[in-house]
Structures are given as structure tokens and as C-alpha cells.
Amino acid sequence: MPSDIPQSVHGEELPPEGRFTVSVDCEHKEKMLHEARQGSFVWRSDEPPSLGGEDNHPQPLTYLASGIGL
Numbered sequence: 001m002p003s004d005i006p007q008s009v010h011g012e013e014l015p016p017e018g019r020f021t022v023s024v025d026c027e028h029k030e031k032m033l034h035e036a037r038q039g040s041f042v043w044r045s046d047e048p049p050s051l052g053g054e055d056n057h058p059q060p061l062t063y064l065a066s067g068i069g070l
Contacts, residue, residue: 033057 024038032053035044045060047053 034060 022038024036026034026036029035029044032047032051033044033056034046035042043063044057045063046055046057047059048055
């Protein structure tokens with residue numbers, strides 16, 4: 001899929017070999033509640049009661065599916 005961001009905006013920010021690393025810190029909080037942090041961003045995931053959670057946040061697979069779409 002072509003990018004709608006002009007090359008002049010992001011061209012020099014990408015490593016020349018086309019690879020980079022993203023690091024995310026993940027922590028188990030309680031039951032099925034997990035928290036992830038990357039820089040100043042924080043997000044949480046949970047599972048429905050049928051899987052031992054409280055259904056207070058999106059399930060982990062929801063984040064995976066949305067990441068593919070973004």
C-alpha cells in the first residue's frame with residue numbers, strides 16, 4: 001500500500017537499511033489485566049470474565065488486529 005506521507009517528511013528519519021527496533025515494557029497487573037508502556041504512551045488489555053478477566057479494556061488480540069489496520 002503506498003504511503004500518503006510525502007518522502008520529504010519521513011525519508012531521512014528511516015534507517016538506511018530499512019530496519020528499526022521498537023521496545024515496549026509490559027507488566028501483569030492483576031487477573032488478566034496487563035499494562036504496556038512505550039515512551040509516554042500507556043495502554044491496557046484485559047479479557048472477558050469467561051477467560052478470567054473483568055472486560056474493562058480491549059482484549060490483546062484487539063490491539064493486534066487494529067495494528068494491522070493502522
